[in-house]
Amino acid sequence: MTSARDEILANIRRSLGVTGREAPRIAAVDERIERAPRGVVPKRGQLPPEERVTLFKAMAEAAQATVEAVPSAADVPAAVAAYLRRHNLPATLRRGADARLAAMPWGETALEISVGPSDGHDLNGVSHAFAGVAESGTLVLVSCEDNPTTLNFLPDNHIVVVSAKDVIGDYEEVWSRVRFKEGKGLMPRTVNMITGPSRSGDIEQVLLLGAHGPRRLHIVVVDE
Amino acid sequence: MTLVATSPKFKENAARALADAQLQKALGNVRVGFIEKRLKAAERLPEFEALRDSARDIKNHTLAHLDLYLERYEKAVTAAGGHVHFARTAEEARDVIAAICTRLQAKTVTKGKSMIAEEIGLNAHLEALGMEPVETDLGEYIIQLRNEPPSHIIAPAVHLTKEQVAEDFRRVHTGLDKSRDLSEPVTLLGEARQVLRRRFLEADVGITGANFLVAETGTSIIVTNEGNGDLTQTLPKAHIVLASLEKLVPTLEDVSQILRVLARSATGQDMSVYTTFSTGPRRPGDPDGPGEYHVVLIDNGRSAMLGTSFQDMLRCIRCGACMNHCPVYHAVGGHAYGWVYPGPMGAVLTPTLIGVDKAGHLPNASTFCGRCESVCPVRIPLPKMMRHWREREFERHLTPATVRSGMAFWGYFARHPRLYGLATSLAMHGLALMGRAKGRFRWLPGASGWTKHRDFPAPQGATFQERWRKERRTRRAS
Known part of the structure; x- marks a missing residue:
């Protein structure tokens, strides 16, 4: 008996009128994967660094995220504490073991910090982004030992720290950086592109924030 | 939901839909919202038309080399510790999924929105095996409570009013205060969030669809606004991805091209809120994520469409723009089409999947105004293909005397x-x-x-x- 796999491949080849062994076809596929050509990249994000960050903020705000900038990483804890106070939220915060977050002076605030993945009972979470994409105000977060994916979805209020130097123009630049970090053809287990807080328009097409993921998304851009 | 197609009764379905005041009220939301939002998003991006060409070319290239990209994809998934299962038919796909769920002794199975899951009738199958499938997309959750199929591929409950949803929530969420106010969408959303949060945390297996599969890296991609797909796939012991063969694209760059036209065409957003790239299961040291990662690659008629006059239909990225702009869909809604896929894309796809003898009315349900083709992000010549079906119907003497x-x-x-x-x-x-x-x-x-x-x-x-x-x-x- 032929396996489902072999029969499906055989059917595709019969329909396309090919054998699967044609050298030019194989070369075309190898070449495309190897070279990964960029297609049409919008001019919108092709800006000098400072204007890129400005566009990133504007686009993120258009997607109902809130954005603030702080001069240095050392200023993040105070900014986060102030944000939570402003919104009348409890002074609790969960974060991953990320070294950049761990190095911040959380002890200088009154925040009660816990570390590790969320079990669904955390109101507030903070993550560090891998990058920000200016063309659409999109955050890019990658999973690893120090960055739990659950923190991106379970807490009601998600705060994301991103370095200004990691705010790039387009998605294509994200993949260059991922390949540089992971190697060609390799990906982190999860890459989350996040553009604004969770929402749904499923009831009478009325757009409402906070469907299953975070109700609020606050971005802290570190300028240094 | 039921899988029995009522497409042969399209005319009766349409007549009933036209006389349904509640449905007509709900459909008003389609006529106003989607069209203007898409237009504005397209106008904001000068490269939009060029990106549509790019998306079309990527899909055409992939389809012409589909056998080779499938092999590359399979290799990459396996290298990342995942499993690829091929399924020729809906039945084979259901069996593969059931076997994984049974082995993991699953009781609750959460589901992200997946049209292919509707196509293979997955929920009924899992229920028959004693498992509880829980739809987690708000629209899908609502129609699951009503035991209805979706009426739109991206807005499954678009045929309902908030009053109908409130009635269903009162009927099903029995543990809650009976005097609670459910008059506004915001309170309905809050209640669904609260009820489903518990279901996410207790689920044994999470099943999602895939908007794309990347051959280069063995990655599956889901695009959502709610975040339900992410909770579905991150929290349980295993993540099962369901995808039909044509979801494949070569590289991450190629996906980026198509993503730029997907959300703009669908909801008029520059990007959907969550675009998630998943590659394999939880890795050593990872603090969370699914322990197992399976992909079920489903043919169910696709390989036979290649090389025919319907091959272009395999470019479809399921954005829903064609139905959002269709005067026939606006008039009768999605259920009248009688099977899984409504609107112009359904009128072309349904006859290939269930037969023109059953679905011949659908390609006739068109004014040939051409709006569907004019907004399709991958430029599928939908009216031309509907004409192909009309010709075949005529040739096979299925047209009425x-x-x-x-x-x-x-x-x-x-x-x-x-x-x-x-x-x-x-x-x-x-x-x-x-x-x-x-x-x-x-x-x-x-x-x-x-x-x-x-x-x-x-x-x-x-x-x-x-x-x-x-x-x-x-x-x-x-």
């Missing part, structure tokens, strides 16, 4: 141009004379299908061809 004899009657005149000219001239001048007083007819013999619903305007006198000849003579003379 009245239509066939009418066509034969018209065909005779069309082949005899002088006779055609004479007959139409007589008819038009005659009608113009008879209708001169009122300028319209309330009834015409043989045209009651028209005059039952609206007046027939009286012709001005000359036929189009007569006027054309006259205009040409005048222009030449001047």
